[in-house]
Amino acid sequence: AQKVTQAQTEISVVEKEDVTLDCVYETRDTTYYLFWYKQPPSGELVFLIRRNSFDEQNEISGRYSWNFQKSTSSFNFTITASQVVDSAVYFCALKGSGGGADGLTFGKGTHLIIQP
């Protein structure tokens, strides 16, 4: 069985602070895929990043960066110099190598509040 744990239910920071959202996963698949999605108040899930298990390079996209560590089964997401528009619920998700029929396994989400 696959599992994704986002231990932080809610995080509140002041604008311009850096913030890290944690994601820990469990899977028996040797090949798997990890995702982060953002869900703003409008409700639509917005794709942020996808990472394959065989590629452990960290990635930076503007103020966003992701730290994938296979040894600790973690895929953490950092927002640098946070802005009010970053306020949303962020979901980490896992997909095994079983094809589309498996669907994505999501964590419970972290509600990020950026205060002005």
Next chain:
Amino acid sequence: GAGVSQSPSNKVTEKGKDVELRCDPISGHTALYWYRQSLGQGLEFLIYFQGNSAPDKSGLPSDRFSAERTGGSVSTLTIQRTQQEDSAVYLCASSLGQGTVETQYFGPGTRLLVL
């Protein structure tokens, strides 16, 4: 281009009534997914279509739930004899359908409230 669209945006129904939710995937995407998001259960995967075919329906919560897709495009999720525990946001996603694992792009969801 246009993203995934879903209708209705909101649906209020009485317990025991049937409801039909619609999903229109991104043009050219052959894979389509349904998920349910509720406070208690988080985001749950329900069913996947490749073309018009759904190889595994075991993710559907009960036999009151059914889904179909015709013409390889629009999909409908039908809930018969709705119960209050069916209240949730129903999300649809689509992907190209050309690989084993692809990025799924989500629609805005249908908020279902069963009174």
